[in-house]
Amino acid sequence: MAAEVAAPDKEASEPSPRSASRRSLRSLDGLNFLMADVRDGLGPFLSVFLKSSQHWDSGSIGIVMAASGLAAAVFQIPAGMLVDSVHAKRLLVALSGLLVAAACMVIAWFPRLAAVFGAQIVLGAASAIIPPSLAALSLGIVGHRLMPARIARNESFNHAGNFTAAVLAGGLGQFVGVHWLFYLVCGFAMASALVVLLIDPRAVDHELARGGETLRTASGAHRPVPLAELWRDRRLRVFLMTVVLFHFGNAAMLPLAGQLIAQTHPGMDVIALSACVIAAQLVMMAVAAVVGRAMKAGVGRKTIFLVALAILPVRGLLFCLTTNPYGIVGIQLLDGVAAGIFGVVAVVITSDLMRGTGRFNVAQGLMALCVGIGAALSNVMGGLVAARFGFVAAYLSLSAIAVLAFALFACCMSETGREDTISTDALANDAG
Incomplete structure (x- = not known):
């Protein structure tokens, strides 16, 4: 199998990490921090909002909560194939963030079953695209040798973002109102869409980003292994x-x-x-x-x-x-x-x-x-x-x-x- 075939010389198969823009690496830090709250959407806070503020019955809440999880499951593999096949990975992240923001606003402004159900499907689809896009950008920038260090750093910023979001959500929910949580997620989502644009597109090797070994400067890219x-x-x-x-x-x-x-x-x-x-x-x-x-x-x-x-x-x-x-x-x-x-x-x-x-x-x-x-x-x-x-x-x-x-x-x-x-x-x- 191609995954087990000896790789080309590492100096010839990956770009020097020093060629990656420091701004791009710092942007990855910020992106992982902001996306921590965005990729999970509203989570359990949605059920609290629908129950306490909108007085929904438990059955309807269960339906819309399940919609997001089912959509995420259905879109996982197609999302991975999409990220592998396109070069516009920054655009995918930005669009996913904007979709999350829009879905949150739909739920906040139109808390009816059909609208919330549709918004939850959008949130599920976006949550399937975001993680592989972030990992692909990381691999495309730093290469295979530095991937462990980069993923560890990504996760540190991700957890820092989750911690910050949890504290802010608790404070807003307790002292301002549960509905403000929608604006919190929306703010994080829009900020992430802006931060991803700070990543230099020239710093991303798209062949490496999908797990390949070939440089962007090579005569041609390897074809992916059949599924x-x-x-x-x-x-x-x-x-x-x-x-x-x-x-x-x-x-x-x-x-x-x-x-x-x-x-x-x-x-x-x-x-x-x-x-x-x-x-x-x-x-x-x-x-x-x-x-x-x-x-x-x-x-x-x-x-x-x-x-x-x-x-x-x-x-x-x-x-x-x-x-x-x-x-x-x-x-x-x-x-x-x-x-x-x-x-x-x-x-x-x-x-x-x-x-x-x-x-x-x-x-x-x-x-x-x-x-x-x-x-x-x-x-x-x-x-x-x-x-x-x-x-x-x-x-x-x-x-x-x-x-x-x-x-x-x-x-x-x-x-x-x-x-x-x-x-x-x-x-x-x-x-x-």
Whole structure:
């Protein structure tokens, strides 16, 4: 398979990182900070707005909340193919940001079922385009060797943006009104559309951006590997199955914790969940930076990813031991470690596996689809088990699935990093 064929000499196959505009790299920092709030849209705050301000029934809220998730799942792979095939990646990011802003305004000004349903579909489609576009721009600017350092930096800014947005959202929702959250997301979206234009289009090698090896100055670009051939790579199959199992074991844990707090400590559920989100984002910010340094020092992707997989069942078992809100917030810090590792290493592994195929962003779409499948299975199974057998049984079931994910990856996955992707200190500094 093309992903496993020896690459050309690294000095001939990638641009020097010093040729990338410093302004473009700083713009990537700002873009990841701003897009943290935009890519997830309104999230759970939409249900609060519709219930408290518009007095919608739970069934209608469930329909529009599901619309965004389903649209994101449907658009994942087409979005990856689109990002791989076009050179106007900056335009894709800008248009996605503007679509998010427009959808938020539609919901705020016309909170009726048809309008909100349509806006949620637009938000779902935009959320499918944004992550692969950001990763493609990063790879196209810094190349394969510096991708681990760049992704770690991206994730640090992403989590900083999530933390800032969570604090602002909490303050606006508490003191001004839930409807102001729409303007907050809209402001972030419009700012991101402007910041992406600061990236120098000459700094982006579009062949590298889709996972290829050929310079823009070469006589011709390699044709992407046929989609059917991607699936022949056993490592890709193992990785995607691990992603499904990771999120199968992970996604329902925090919602179940929220239900448990609401049941045992009424009135503390909202503030405890907010504390969980904010604390986890702070941890993710630090972990992303540490993971980048670890990969730069030569620690394998497999080793680092196994740490995230090992933390998940431990977290599930600890949730079985307490109903104390403060204890649950403390346990949730472990999610910050696991999710912080996943956010960096999963993209880097995808880049490794797709190197030379020209299908980097398609693979990202596949990974995102696997994340959605795993999360959906987790919430369905977690909820059913908790309703029938109790919260402890639900956490034990999720922990067992997490153990399966660890065993699969440990036994069946090989290291994906190559010697020429381990950066020196000077190169890593250029990537940041």
